Amino acid sequence: MVTILKETPKNPITLMGERAGVCWGADIQDKEKNYKRGLECITSGHHRVMEYVNVEMILDGYSARVIREWYTHIGGAPTRLQASTRYINYKEFTYITPPAITGNAEAEKIYKGVMDTIAKACSQLEEDCKIPREDAAMLLPLGMSTKIVDKRNVRNLIEMSHQRLCTRAYWEYRQLMKDIMEALCDYSDEWRYLTEHYFVPKCEVAGYCREKKSCGRKGRRQD
Ligand SMILES: Cc1cc2nc3c(=O)[nH]c(=O)nc-3n(C[C@H](O)[C@H](O)[C@H](O)COP(=O)(O)OP(=O)(O)OC[C@H]3O[C@@H](n4cnc5c(N)ncnc54)[C@H](O)[C@@H]3O)c2cc1C
Structure with a gap:
């Protein structure tokens, strides 16, 4: 249900290091050094470099409702196309059953x-x-399944994972995030590294839970 398009770079960390290297007067022809530099940038929290890596993908078979929530993530000016409700035959539309x-x-x-x-x-x-x-x-109901072609930078996707891997997020969105993570892990080793280390719920980033109704995975700040 998630297809990562070929326009998505296979070596996102190397690309980040290459872009940062331009500003440091570094040798950007050396792929290994680019990778090391990219990794240093992201581990140091210099996340602007993540904005040079775009992810282009097709999300197919998710509900119009979850896609409506998807559209709230506007940081970094993402773009997308959505299946039309004017020209597609919806008389026998498919839908998600929770x-x-x-x-x-x-x-x-x-x-x-x-x-x-x-x-x-x-x-x-x-x-x-x-x-x-x-x-x-x-x-047509919000539960109707739909298809979008989406493009956004990886900084936006990582921010999104913090919100949407949280147990307070809608179940279908959590599933969608997991499907995206799985597809990115399969795309290349650099994507696997990024996904495994940076796609985490917000309690992992903060070290405590910020939600009013906590699932108890992490303690409260005052604790
Ligand atoms: C449990 C839960 C319940 C929710 N309930 C609702 C609801 O009832 N109704 C509703 O409408 N939404 C709801 N949402 C969606 C939520 O309010 C946000 O719209 C969504 O999480 C996207 O915003 P974001 O800041 O996380 O991501 P992004 O918009 O992608 O922003 C990421 C980061 O980029 C920066 N940024 C983005 N835009 C700007 C800007 N214009 N100016 C400055 N900095 C910017 C900020 O640092 C921001 O934190 C809910 C989300 C969750 C997880």
């Missing part, structure tokens, strides 16, 4: 029933009442 609903037969029946009713109503509005698809689409 695990809490899948595990409850009665709830699942109600949930599926509403989704079927929406699909049927969209179809009737369009075919029987000759309502344009873009207007019938107003009925």
Whole structure:
């Protein structure tokens, strides 16, 4: 469900070191030195260098609801395209069913029933009442699955992981973050290093929990 596009550099840490090297008058032809310099920058907290590394990816099959939350991460001016609700045939749209609903037969029946009713109503509005698809689409639910092509820098993604790996975050977003981390780990060794060391919930960064309703993973600041 997460596809990392080839425009994403395979060696993000080396690229960060290469950019920093320009400012230090260093030998930027030497890949090993670039890697070392990049690593030094990020371990020292000079995270501006992370903004030279873009991640381009396709997120497919997540709910319109989680993508709506995704769009709140605006640091570093990310960009994206989203599947249209005007031209795609949504009469048989697919949707996400939360695990809490899948595990409850009665709830699942109600949930599926509403989704079927929406699909049927969209179809009737369009075919029987000759309502344009873009207007019938107003009925589509937030649980409908969608697809986006997204581009943002790695500093933004790391900031995002601090918020969205927190147990207070919506379950589907936590799953989405984990899917992205898995896809990046598979993309290259440098991505695996970045993911394993920097994609962490915010309590790991602060050393304590900042949420009002804590899950107890870390103590409170006063403790
Ligand atoms: C548990 C939880 C509940 C939430 N509930 C809601 C809700 O009810 N309603 C809602 O709308 N949202 C909600 N959100 C989303 C949240 O409010 C933020 O919009 C989201 O986390 C993205 O903001 P960010 O600062 O984390 O990331 P980004 O916008 O990517 O920002 C990252 C960092 O970049 C810097 N930055 C970004 N933009 C600017 C700027 N314009 N000026 C200066 N510095 C900037 C800041 O240092 C910021 O910390 C919730 C999030 C969580 C995790």
